[in-house]
Amino acid sequence: MAEEDGELVGFIACGANRDEDAAPEAGEVRTLFVVYSHWRAGVGRALLAAGLDELRRLGYSEATVWSFADNARANEFYEANGFVRDGAERTEAAWAHILEVRYRRSL
Numbered sequence: 120m121a122e123e124d125g126e127l128v129g130f131i132a133c134g135a136n137r138d139e140d141a142a143p144e145a146g147e148v149r150t151l152f153v154v155y156s157h158w159r160a161g162v163g164r165a166l167l168a169a170g171l172d173e174l175r176r177l178g179y180s181e182a183t184v185w186s187f188a189d190n191a192r193a194n195e196f197y198e199a200n201g202f203v204r205d206g207a208e209r210t211e212a213a214w215a216h217i218l219e220v221r222y223r224r225s226l
Contacts, residue, residue: 129153133170146179
């Protein structure tokens with residue numbers, strides 16, 4: 120969780136990988152959110168670093184994250200932080216069947 124002046128400006132959630140094809144060594148970045156006013160201020164990078172450290176602490180050697188295929192800003196962020204698309208795609212009713220792509224990186 121990231122706060123500024125007592126207000127929440129971002130959060131991350133990481134843990135066991137929920138994908139059916141997940142290897143035991145793969146953890147998952149389940150969500151990463153930063154308030155718009157704090158984009159490009161290092162908050163996302165710091166949260167991601169903390170989340171990846173937590174996955175390492177939990178014994179995982181790689182991490183995955185799902186992102187909307189058309190979310191160029193998020194996808195560039197993940198790629199700049201060492202994630203690469205692994206070819207997996209999905210859609211879910213909860214997200215109006217918007218195409219998601221999976222990214223993966225070593226820890």
